[in-house]
Amino acid sequence: MAHDAIDSHQLTKTLIRLQAGTALLLLLMISCLDLFFPTQYALKAAVHGISAISALVIGTYMTHRAYFLLRGAKINYQSLRNWALAATMLNLLGAISGNWIYMRYRGQDGPRDWILQNVPDFHNVLMEFKEFVSLFPFPLMVVVCFTLFYYKDQIHLRHDIKQFIAIIIMVSWFFLMLGFVSGLILAKLRFV
Amino acid sequence: MKTDKSNTEELDTLESDTPLYSGPVIAASLSALLGLLTLVVTHHISRLTKGLDKLIHSYGYWMPGSTGTGPDGSIGNYSGKETLALLVWTATWLIFHYLWRKQDFSLRAWTPFFLGTLVFLMLGLFHPLIDPVVLFIAGLFGYAA
Numbered sequence: 001m002a003h004d005a006i007d008s009h010q011l012t013k014t015l016i017r018l019q020a021g022t023a024l025l026l027l028l029m030i031s032c033l034d035l036f037f038p039t040q041y042a043l044k045a046a047v048h049g050i051s052a053i054s055a056l057v058i059g060t061y062m063t064h065r066a067y068f069l070l071r072g073a074k075i076n077y078q079s080l081r082n083w084a085l086a087a088t089m090l091n092l093l094g095a096i097s098g099n100w101i102y103m104r105y106r107g108q109d110g111p112r113d114w115i116l117q118n119v120p121d122f123h124n125v126l127m128e129f130k131e132f133v134s135l136f137p138f139p140l141m142v143v144v145c146f147t148l149f150y151y152k153d154q155i156h157l158r159h160d161i162k163q164f165i166a167i168i169i170m171v172s173w174f175f176l177m178l179g180f181v182s183g184l185i186l187a188k189l190r191f192v
Numbered sequence: 193m194k195t196d197k198s199n200t201e202e203l204d205t206l207e208s209d210t211p212l213y214s215g216p217v218i219a220a221s222l223s224a225l226l227g228l229l230t231l232v233v234t235h236h237i238s239r240l241t242k243g244l245d246k247l248i249h250s251y252g253y254w255m256p257g258s259t260g261t262g263p264d265g266s267i268g269n270y271s272g273k274e275t276l277a278l279l280v281w282t283a284t285w286l287i288f289h290y291l292w293r294k295q296d297f298s299l300r301a302w303t304p305f306f307l308g309t310l311v312f313l314m315l316g317l318f319h320p321l322i323d324p325v326v327l328f329i330a331g332l333f334g335y336a337a
Binding site for chain 2: 074099100102103104105106107108109110124125128129131132133135136139140142143146147150151153154155156157158160161163164165167168171175
């Protein structure tokens with residue numbers, strides 16, 4: 001009796017895409033619904049949330065790609081370059097929109113004032129940590145992007161460089177998660 | 193993920209006409225670390241005195257929304273810290289890239305240092321841990337609170 005299995009390569013590819021797509025769609029709802037919140041800063045909040053979530057999901061997808069780099073597998077570098085560029089641009093958008101919403105956070109009777117009055121450690125420790133750690137993924141992804149574009153397909157000949165950028169992709173994801181979770185905690189505590 | 197044969201077959205025959213150096217990737221990653229270090233250092237400096245806070249802030253005045261009051265607020269001295277970090281990152285990247293574009297370094301040796309520095313920088317932003325250290329160093333320069 002034949003035991004026909006699905007092509008494992010095709011199955012992996014489909015499942016990775018499905019996981020990232022589902023996560024993106026569901027997580028985006030967290031921020032898309034900000035647009036209907038009763039505040040005049042709803043647009044700023046939504047733009048920052050959407051860019052942060054998109055950066056996190058693409059950053060997560062990039063970690064899947066990083067495993068192939070770590071293993072030294074043959075991969076489509078053109079595709080990886082495009083994804084790295086997209087991830088970098090989303091990180092940049094997250095940082096710029098972060099500045100935009102940060103203005104209201106610091107504004108008169110904004111979340112900072114409320115937090116300092118009620119639970120000061122959430123500003124003095126968590127926010128002061130989050131506002132800088134959230135900037136870490138952008139330069140890290142720039143390094144990845146630069147390396148992939150600079151060495152082009154010839155990077156395949158240098159396994160040590162491939163391993164290094166795979167590690168940076170993983171580290172970038174860690175900082176993305178750190179920034180995202182702390183941002184979510186602060187938004188739950190006091191919305192703009 | 194396009195890993196089908198048509199896309200990867202040519203990788204088997206890939207040969208480098210010129211040697212591939214690791215210098216550019218080291219230059220890019222070291223300069224990024226220095227940019228992030230600038231963020232951490234300027235953050236702690238700006239917390240020492242009002243004068244230093246104003247000085248750091250002044251580097252960010254070019255940024256829209258860097259100053260202002262009222263409900264809409266402003267970015268404040270964060271704009272100056274970002275500006276200085278960007279300046280250090282860009283300047284050091286250009287210099288290191290030019291110097292090391294045809295140099296080969298051990299990435300195996302560099303990776304632990306790179307990761308260790310990132311962890312150090314991250315912990316350097318956690319106030320309960322780093323504040324006593326910052327105050328001790330500041331005290332040596334006469335800035336003790």
